[in-house]
Amino acid sequence: MDKHQEPEQSEVQKTSSESEPTGDTQSRLLEEFLQCKQGQGYGYKPQRGDDLKFNETGGQTIEHRGQKPEDNYKETQWPNGVRKVEYQDGRGFVCRPSKDGSWTIDSWGPKANDNYALTRWPDETWRIEYKDGRGRALERFDRDKHETPTTILNPDFERQWQWHVQSWGPHPWHNYTEDSTNDRRYKVTKYSDGYTAFSEVDKDGTLTIHDQAPTLGSSKITLWADGRMRLEDSDNRGSAFKPDGKGGCIEHHWGPRPEDNYDRYVGLGRK
Numbered sequence: 725m726d727k728h729q730e731p732e733q734s735e736v737q738k739t740s741s742e743s744e745p746t747g748d749t750q751s752r753l754l755e756e757f758l759q760c761k762q763g764q765g766y767g768y769k770p771q772r773g774d775d776l777k778f779n780e781t782g783g784q785t786i787e788h789r790g791q792k793p794e795d796n797y798k799e800t801q802w803p804n805g806v807r808k809v810e811y812q813d814g815r816g817f818v819c820r821p822s823k824d825g826s827w828t829i830d831s832w833g834p835k836a837n838d839n840y841a842l843t844r845w846p847d848e849t850w851r852i853e854y855k856d857g858r859g860r861a862l863e864r865f866d867r868d869k870h871e872t873p874t875t876i877l878n879p880d881f882e883r884q885w886q887w888h889v890q891s892w893g894p895h896p897w898h899n900y901t902e903d904s905t906n907d908r909r910y911k912v913t914k915y916s917d918g919y920t921a922f923s924e925v926d927k928d929g930t931l932t933i934h935d936q937a938p939t940l941g942s943s944k945i946t947l948w949a950d951g952r953m954r955l956e957d958s959d960n961r962g963s964a965f966k967p968d969g970k971g972g973c974i975e976h977h978w979g980p981r982p983e984d985n986y987d988r989y990v991g992l993g994r995k
Contacts, residue, residue, distance in 0.1 A: 858893035865903060884910070 783802040790796055793813065800808045810816040815833035822828070825846035832839050839855040851861040865885040886906035892899055899916040913921045921935040929949035936942040941958040951967040961979035968974055972991020978984060 854893075856894070858898055860889060860891045862887060862889050864888070870901075870903065 783800050783806075785798060785800045788795060788797050788799060794811070797809055797811045799810075805821040807819045808816070809818075811833075813834070815831075815838050817829050817831040820828050820830075827844055829840075829842040831842070836854065836856050840852055842850065842852045844850040847864065849861075849863045851859070853859040865888045870888050884905045885903050887902075887904045887908075889902040889904075891901070896915065896917050900913055902911055902913045904911040909925045911921075911923045913923070918938040919935065921933055923931065923933045925931050931945075931947040933945040933947075934942065935945070943958065944954075944956040946954045946956075953965045954962070955964075956962040959980070961984055962977070964976045966974045966976075968989075968991065970991070972989060975988040975990060977986050977988070
């Protein structure tokens, strides 16, 4: 569907807007951290199977134990709110709060997606940089700083842009900008090679994407909440897909050539 879909999906999930790349345990610790006030890093109550120790710098270290691999890690927390987590598989991170209300995470591990520095500010903006040269930053849309997006979805839409994402990296699919409204219902994504996509989410959950590529022409993709999908190309070819409710899919294809026009059923071992 996306002409620039990355071969290996990053652990960074597209939040909110967007969200930082963390596992279940890390997410729990970060949520717990955000509930702490500045300078009040204590308050953890050890669970059964945990060991609690205090070190010479005033921090408290908890050795977590559990049946699952992700349940076994060492967590150190200091009175100033700094928290360090070390997993047995070599992953880990340090989370540090700042006086301006922002906080940073320095993460490490054996995989490329484990190694990054993330900063998040109180206004919901953030910046993440990976050691391999990839990165993304979310900031508030500024008409004096950012080019106002144009879209065929809604001519009067220029007044409603709220967010601007800048992405970079070594591959073409890493390099793009994305502007969206506050509710993320409307997005305009522009890649460095000229590929552009306009997307809109209706109140009923229907997603419509208009994309245009320099060499491939334009197309329209519609995705409904019930699983139906429709693809329409600028050369009058298209396809429609409808789930049959039994694990299969009914396909309908059309176009200007005879071989473009056919129906097909896929599922339950049949084609």
